[in-house]
Structure formats: structure tokens, C-alpha cells
Amino acid sequence: MALETGTTTVGLIFKDGVVLAADKRASMGHYIASKDVIKIAKIDDHIGVTIAGSVGDAQALIRFLKNQARDYKYDHGRPIPVKSLVTLLSNILFYYRYYSPFLIQMIVGGVDKKPRLYNVDMLGGVTEEKFTATGSGTTLAISVLENEYKPNLSLKEAVKIAEKAVLTAMKRDSGSGEGVTIAAITKKGFKWVKGGPEEEE
Numbered sequence: 237m238a239l240e241t242g243t244t245t246v247g248l249i250f251k252d253g254v255v256l257a258a259d260k261r262a263s264m265g266h267y268i269a270s271k272d273v274i275k276i277a278k279i280d281d282h283i284g285v286t287i288a289g290s291v292g293d294a295q296a297l298i299r300f301l302k303n304q305a306r307d308y309k310y311d312h313g314r315p316i317p318v319k320s321l322v323t324l325l326s327n328i329l330f331y332y333r334y335y336s337p338f339l340i341q342m343i344v345g346g347v348d349k350k351p352r353l354y355n356v357d358m359l360g361g362v363t364e365e366k367f368t369a370t371g372s373g374t375t376l377a378i379s380v381l382e383n384e385y386k387p388n389l390s391l392k393e394a395v396k397i398a399e400k401a402v403l404t405a406m407k408r409d410s411g412s413g414e415g416v417t418i419a420a421i422t423k424k425g426f427k428w429v430k431g432g433p434e435e436e437e
Contacts, residue, residue: 243373244369244370244373244374244377245288245343245370246258246367246368246398246401247286247343247367247368248353248368248385248389248398249367249394250391250393251388251391252391252423253351253391253423254345254353254421255345255394255418255421255429256284256285256286256398256420257401257402257417258286258402259373259417260274260417274433275417277298279298279305280315280426281426282318282346282348282423282425282426283305284346284419284421285298285344286342286343287341290339293338297325297328297338297340301324304316304321304324308320318346318347318348318352321344322344322362329356329360331360337358337359339358341355341358341371343368345421353365353368355370367382374405376401376408377405380397380401381397384397394420395420395430398418399416402416416430
């Protein structure tokens with residue numbers, strides 16, 4: 237059986253970039269399988285993703301996206317546009333929907349000409365958002381984002397709202413817990429704000 241995450245992940249755009257946040261609990265049914273899962277991944281210096289769903293599926297897709305971003309930069313001499321990476325991800329998920337679907341939902345955030353944020357579902361559906369949430373804690377987290385989000389947030393304000401959204405979900409959603417991981421992406425690059433992997437902090 238694939239390890240699946242209960243999960244709350246959120247993303248929101250602020251004035252200079254994108255903030256991504258996620259809880260750290262991984263579960264298999266009612267069993268807490270891990271209390272220290274990083275559900276945010278750096279794809280390139282200007283793009284990050286959050287994961288909700290099957291960990292195995294997420295790891296396979298993340299490896300693929302990292303390779304594609306690296307190859308694009310090598311072939312074209314510039315980073316892959318955020319929208320192009322999202323379209324590639326969407327096409328993969330859409331193609332496999334009838335055969336062996338990836339049991340996953342992703343938030344993709346990045347910065348090229350401007351901050352971009354996308355919600356991508358397991359069938360390849362894509363929506364561009366100012367703020368969004370995924371996972372079993374979505375309804376709780378999105379209520380905080382809906383109430384507190386405003387245009388042109390500072391990084392500090394965006395981090396505070398993202399953390400509050402995840403913490404609120406953790407109080408009532410049994411699939412979410414153990415703390416919050418936060419990353420920010422600006423034109424200066426990808427940066428762990430809280431709880432990132434030790435080797436990258």
C-alpha cells in the first residue's frame with residue numbers, strides 16, 4: 237500500500253513572490269506513519285511545489301519535473317517558464333488518468349515575469365490562483381486564506397497568513413499535524429523560511 241498523506245498545504249502570492257506552506261504529518265489510514273515529512277519541494281531556483289496524496293507518486297513526479305527544468309535550462313539557456321512546467325505536469329496527469337492515475341494534488345508556485353500560483357489536480361486540471369490549499373485540511377485552511385488574504389502583502393504578512401492557515405487546519409483535521417514547513421520564492425530564488433531540510437537551510 238502506498239504511503240498517503242492526510243495533509244494541509246497552502247500557497248499564496250505576495251507582492252514580491254510566492255509563499256508555500258505545509259504540515260509535516262504523513263499517515264496510512266488512521267496510523268501516523270511519519271511526523272517529519274517535508275511536503276514542499278524545490279524544482280528550480282524559481283519554482284517550488286507542495287504535495288498532497290501518495291508520497292511515491294509525488295517523489296516520481298518531483299524527480300521528473302526537476303530533470304525537465306534542468307534540461308530546459310541547458311537547452312534554452314534560461315529557466316523554464318512557470319506556466320510551461322505546469323502545462324507539462326498537467327499533460328502527464330491527464331495522459332495517465334485512465335490507466336494508472338497519479339494519486340496526488342500539487343500546488344505549483346514560482347516567479348518569472350511575475351509571481352504565479354497554480355493548483356493542479358490528479359486528472360490534470362489546472363487553475364491559476366492568488367491563494368489556494370490542498371489536502372484533507374483544505375476547507376479549514378482556505379477559510380483563513382479567504383478571510384485574510386489581500387493584494388500586495390509583504391513577505392512577513394504572507395508567511396504569517398500561510399502559517400495560520402495550516403495551524404488552523406491542524407487543530408481540527410486528524411490528517412494534518414506535527415508542525416509547519418514554509419518556503420518563499422522571489423526573483424532572488426527559493427528560500428526555506430521555516431522547517432526546511434537541514435542540508436538546505
